[in-house]
Amino acid sequence: MQTVLIVIHLMVVLALVGVVLLQRSEGGGLGIGGGSGFMTARGAANALTRTTAILAVAFFATSLALSLLARYQEQPVNILDRLPTTEQGQTGGAGILDQLGPSETPAEQPAQPQVPSGQ
Structure with missing residues (x-):
């Protein structure tokens, strides 16, 4: 269920970014304002505004659904x-770090500084 919601959410996000980039800027900030297209300027603005609103509602809905699903799906x-226990019910005599085991590579000794010889 969560994977399906994530895929739908990503498709809505990509569509929302595309629709926002298609809209005509007010001040011509990107330098691509004007020109004739398949629709009039007013009709294109109405369609893009309506599409942006619908995609924004879908974005908020999928975001809320994902957050609620993550909250109530499983307890941490x-x-x-999950530490192994002994017969007495304790975690053994060693600490948690001792139970993890030693590292594979031994620690290197730092190099000894060279003492300059006085000549």
């Missing part, structure tokens, strides 16, 4: 509950 798991 405490990683300390």
